[in-house]
Amino acid sequence: MRRTFAYSISLLLFLSGGSLFAQDTILFPLKIRAGVDIAGPGTYLTDKDNLSLEGYISYDRNEKMSYVIEAGYLNYKYSQYNYDYLSKGIFTRLGVDFNLLKPGMSLGKYWAGIGLRYGLSVFNSGTPYFQYENYWGTVTSSIASKTKTGHFIEITPGVRTELFKNFSMGWTIRLKLLISGGGDKDLRPIYFPGYGNGVNRTAAGISYFLTWNIRYKTRTVITKPEVPEETDETEVESTNQQQTNY
Amino acid sequence: MMKLHSFLSVLLMTGISAIMISCAPEACFEETNAHLKASFYSYSTKKQLAPDSLTIFGLGQTAKIYSKAKNVQPALIPLNPSAGNCTLVVRINNVTDTVEFMYSSYPYLISKECGYTFLHTLDSQAFTQNNIDTILIIKPNITTANEENIRIFY
Numbered sequence: 001m002r003r004t005f006a007y008s009i010s011l012l013l014f015l016s017g018g019s020l021f022a023q024d025t026i027l028f029p030l031k032i033r034a035g036v037d038i039a040g041p042g043t044y045l046t047d048k049d050n051l052s053l054e055g056y057i058s059y060d061r062n063e064k065m066s067y068v069i070e071a072g073y074l075n076y077k078y079s080q081y082n083y084d085y086l087s088k089g090i091f092t093r094l095g096v097d098f099n100l101l102k103p104g105m106s107l108g109k110y111w112a113g114i115g116l117r118y119g120l121s122v123f124n125s126g127t128p129y130f131q132y133e134n135y136w137g138t139v140t141s142s143i144a145s146k147t148k149t150g151h152f153i154e155i156t157p158g159v160r161t162e163l164f165k166n167f168s169m170g171w172t173i174r175l176k177l178l179i180s181g182g183g184d185k186d187l188r189p190i191y192f193p194g195y196g197n198g199v200n201r202t203a204a205g206i207s208y209f210l211t212w213n214i215r216y217k218t219r220t221v222i223t224k225p226e227v228p229e230e231t232d233e234t235e236v237e238s239t240n241q242q243q244t245n246y
Numbered sequence: 247m248m249k250l251h252s253f254l255s256v257l258l259m260t261g262i263s264a265i266m267i268s269c270a271p272e273a274c275f276e277e278t279n280a281h282l283k284a285s286f287y288s289y290s291t292k293k294q295l296a297p298d299s300l301t302i303f304g305l306g307q308t309a310k311i312y313s314k315a316k317n318v319q320p321a322l323i324p325l326n327p328s329a330g331n332c333t334l335v336v337r338i339n340n341v342t343d344t345v346e347f348m349y350s351s352y353p354y355l356i357s358k359e360c361g362y363t364f365l366h367t368l369d370s371q372a373f374t375q376n377n378i379d380t381i382l383i384i385k386p387n388i389t390t391a392n393e394e395n396i397r398i399f400y
Binding site: 127132134137141143186197 | 279304307309311324325326327328329332352353354355357358361362363364365
């Protein structure tokens with residue numbers, strides 16, 4: 001009986017030891033993040049007619065996926081020889097980020113991946129002045145400001161890295177597809193919050209985020225060790241062996 | 247890791263290039279005038295026939311839209327967006343008629359670069375019949391697109 005028990009314990013240890021040998025574990029910090037975009041204020045320094053403020057909060061569901069909510073404000077003015085345009089409002093984007101880095105590489109400090117967003121924008125858009133000229137003369141008119149709602153989706157590849165403890169930096173490219181700009185087909189919004197040029201069906205943008213993050217939980221993640229690649233020498237030896245056999 | 251780094255570098259450069267292109271100020275290359283497009287037809291053969299000489303101008307206007315022009319097909323006629331109707335003097339092969347168009351106008355955004363124009367919806371027309379026999383409305387929506395709006399049979 002004692003021998004059987006000892007044998008069982010040995011088998012258990014062997015199996016668990018084997019399991020430990022085949023798999024590594026890392027302690028992966030799951031985090032809550034809050035970030036602000038510095039690209040918008042940076043643009044404002046050179047273009048005082050385009051104030052865009054934006055921030056986000058994200059919550060790690062696991063080592064691969066995070067829930068993200070973004071929100072922002074836009075005050076946009078545009079003027080050219082034949083019209084003036086104003087757009088002011090707020091937007092929010094909801095979505096997820098997927099980390100393409102392996103947990104062992106990411107370690108909760110580095111992120112390189114892709115996100116998906118649904119964007120909703122509520123804004124006031126109007127044209128206080130426009131001018132049209134043809135054979136009959138010049139007509140000056142305006143289009144009253146109206147509250148509109150825009151919808152769009154985004155694909156957001158990007159990177160982020162931890163510079164100091166609890167402090168990260170990174171950029172995100174925004175590839176946008178307009179669902180609805182909120183205007184009728186004749187008077188689409190020239191520019192609206194969160195999206196950009198509402199005349200175009202697609203748009204692109206970039207955000208550069210400074211992020212503060214804090215760990216809310218540590219998760220044990222099992223990682224598979226990399227299978228060592230065969231060296232050239234081994235290949236050469238096996239080739240020689242095959243040649244010898246011939 | 248190198249592959250990932252290269253991929254991200256390419257992605258960043260592509261994104262920045264796309265943004266630079268999209269942010270660069272562009273010129274307006276689109277049609278900005280919604281002309282009424284009038285094709286000329288022979289009343290006898292019912293086939294397209296450009297006048298040998300065509301003169302068109304607005305009643306009360308000194309400038310001419312066409313002045314003894316040859317082989318005009320179709321004629322591009324601007325409408326007055328600040329009025330609900332306009333009267334044109336149409337001289338086909340030295341025979342003069344007047345044509346009045348009744349329409350409504352509304353603003354239309356062409357693009358950010360081009361700004362706004364006016365489109366029109368043609369309601370009806372009235373004309374003298376010195377040389378013109380019939381005017382048919384084919385497409386009442388007058389836009390910047392190259393579409394025939396009316397047919398003038400003479």
